[in-house]
Amino acid sequence: MPASPTMPDAFSALGVAPPECDECEGRGTVTYFTGPHECTRECEGRHGVGRRLHCPHCVDGTQPETGGTCPTCDGYAALS
Numbered sequence: 001m002p003a004s005p006t007m008p009d010a011f012s013a014l015g016v017a018p019p020e021c022d023e024c025e026g027r028g029t030v031t032y033f034t035g036p037h038e039c040t041r042e043c044e045g046r047h048g049v050g051r052r053l054h055c056p057h058c059v060d061g062t063q064p065e066t067g068g069t070c071p072t073c074d075g076y077a078a079l080s
Contacts, residue, residue, distance in 0.1 A: 018051035018052065018053050019051060019052055019053075020050065020051055021043055021049075021050050021051065021052055023043055023044075024043035024050050025050075026050040026051060027043075027050050028042065028043055028048045028049055028050035029041065029042060029043060029048070029050075030042075030043050030044075052078050053078060053079040054077065054078055054079075055070060055072055055073035055076070055077050055078055055079055056072070057070055057072045057073070058070040058072070058073065058077060059077065060077050061073060061074075061075035061076055061077040062075070
């Protein structure tokens with residue numbers, strides 16, 4: 001079975017950029033303040049990628065036929 005292209009490769013082939021995450025603005029990390037300290041964490045919405053491409057095989061991360069985890073997106077409902 002041939003390997004699937006990664007999301008950036010697929011978008012490069014199409015000549016378009018994947019949509020940016022609203023929370024991290026495409027950076028993949030979110031900066032927040034805890035008292036006087038500045039902290040950075042991975043974007044929860046996009047799992048550190050910063051861009052989102054909805055999974056073409058599911059809506060919520062589960063297979064419609066079986067209710068199991070979608071193998072295409074590993075249950076994230078996005079190809080990121």
